[in-house]
Amino acid sequence: MATADLPGPDSLLRRTLGEWRIGLVAWRLLVLQTADPAVAAGMANFSTYRAHPWRRIEHTMDSGKRLFFADREGLRREVARLERTHRRLAGTDDQGRQFTALDPAVRVWVLVTLYECMTAMRELSGRPLTPPELDQMYGEFRAVCSEFGLSDDLFPATAADVPAYMERTIRERLEYSEPVRYLLFDMLREAPAPRRLGHLKPAWPLVRTVAAHVIGALTIADLPAAFRERFDLPRTRRAALLSFFLHRGMRVLMNALPEHRRYRTPLAGNSSTSQSPSASTDRPSPPEASPVRLPAPRRRKGADGRPARLRTFFRQVLDQTGDGRISSTDMQAMAHNVCWPLELTPEREASVYAAFETWWQQLRAGMDADNDGQVTCEEFVTAMLTGIDAGPGYLEQGLHIALRAIFHAADSDGSGHLCADEYRTIFGGSRVHPAELNHGFRQLDQDGDGRITEAEFVQAFTDYFTARTDTTAGSQLLGRP
Structure with a gap:
């Protein structure tokens, strides 16, 4: 035609x-x-x-x-x-x-x-x-x-x-x-x-x-x-x-x-020159104040907070298909959700998928005991705690690779930082309360300038996975578990 x-x-x-x-x-x-x-x-x-x-x-x-x-x-x-x-x-x-x-x-x-x-x-x-x-x-x-x-x-x-x-x-x-x-x-x-x-x-x-x-x-x-x-x-x-x-x-x-x-959609449509949802200005406004916090489960004083956070991460982030297990399909879905709202070139999109595949191969190698290509929540929590306690290199071999790929995908202008809107675009999933995202962002934005650097971004997730208490910056990145 x-x-x-x-x-x-x-x-x-x-x-x-x-x-x-x-x-x-x-x-x-x-x-x-x-x-x-x-x-x-x-x-x-x-x-x-x-x-x-x-x-x-x-x-x-x-x-x-x-x-x-x-x-x-x-x-x-x-x-x-x-x-x-x-x-x-x-x-x-x-x-x-x-x-x-x-x-x-x-x-x-x-x-x-x-x-x-x-x-x-x-x-x-x-x-x-x-x-x-x-x-x-x-x-x-x-x-x-x-x-x-x-x-x-x-x-x-x-x-x-x-x-x-x-x-x-x-x-x-x-x-x-x-x-x-x-x-x-x-x-x-x-x-x-x-x-x-x-x-x-x-x-x-x-x-x-x-x-x-x-x-x-x-x-x-x-x-x-x-x-x-x-x-x-x-x-x-x-x-x-x-x-x-x-x-x-x-x-x-x-x-x-x-x-x-x-009309739910303006009839004039979208301009090809419009900014992507994650586009930011030179000086973005920080997130709004007065966040609403979700209730945290009761734990004994001094108890290790990592297992609860890891289970929350598994349910809210990793288990994209909702079947109680994670596989290569879930990791591909995560990569897809990162790329979907962004205007990425094919090469940049491919690098996000490749990073998540690298992370999956690390998870599978250390957690998939029966070699069925799937990992349960408890297998994930047990193996993650073992790997984290063994040394910082464990996260660097998988999680950090995926995180850096996410950061660079969201940082469309190559400024080396994420503003609040860019952060929400990537992590504002349907099960995460917007106010909790605002709270997590403010925890990371130590100087209050409305920006997160790559180092802060990676460190926040490192804290989320490794901090034994919920008072460390980044431990409430996805809300209180």
Whole structure:
């Protein structure tokens, strides 16, 4: 397909994808995409969606914004970023089949389902797009997709051909795998509280139970008929009524809102020259004051605080997949999360992955007693304490290599220091309270100038792993364990 002009601020694609109500079909989109065997295998083997669902969803939304609301330079950077990430997602699924996230047919399916969900959103709301509008939006959509370099023959030729492509793929290729079942019935029931829930966090167990029921019922009701028929997912009358009122109610609400409230993403999009999230000024402001501290477990006076901190580090940082063990997959996920918010060159990104792989090989050599490629929490704690007590060289051979790679990746301007915003960008995970990050930053910023040098950065983590008490600077880097 020849290169065409990208959709602009007034394009039908941006106006449809940018509306808040697109969230009503978001879970439907995830289910359709995950039903592809290669996507399911990638999620089962590499994704952090079980342990960090909200961060995973934020990354997906962020990527969509970069793809469909950017200029051509920004779009090409995001396509290149996705290709570098997906190149690492390959292997063998639980049935012994080879898979790769770079399979052109899989990539086309993931893209076309996004377009199909936009049209479904309009149809479910009672105001479907007209044939000319479908042609217009499909042309805008294909203009973006052309940057992926995929064969035109893999895409439906026209908007009118999309329904047949969807039905054919559903009947011939999709599978009702464990990741699909988990998305439909268990993921929201097990999800940790979103970080932004604030004072409502104690109510999360009840909220997520209700949300899981509503979203699950809505998703099944909204899935294509061919999908429901093939995998025996009946559309109950109650679910159909829920879908009817939610979609039409949201359409009425969106139409009543002023334009600046209607869209979750500004229609003007992102400038290719905008700074990355970690970009800093010459003199950044220090973190805000009055941090809220999380309660610490009771310990005997004078007891060694390292085991509790190491277990916290294992759960909050290392165990990215949430299965109670760490492996090369978890380390790759950590490297991915470091690189994702930053505008790194391929070489700098590769150096981050290589550093984490070096750390993993050190951990595996000293902790994986049964050679199964995995390390449990207690194996990690026991081996780390043994290595730390043996001498400072233990951390230098693994942890420090990864830390220096993180520091240099975050230090985009090569200034030799990190400001508060850069620190938050790297370590502001979904399970870490922002105030605790502020507290950790202030502990390290000894002179109060709002900057952390590489030496301070490495020393902080050394203290976190080695300090026997919680009073040492850096021992509360991730909050009080």
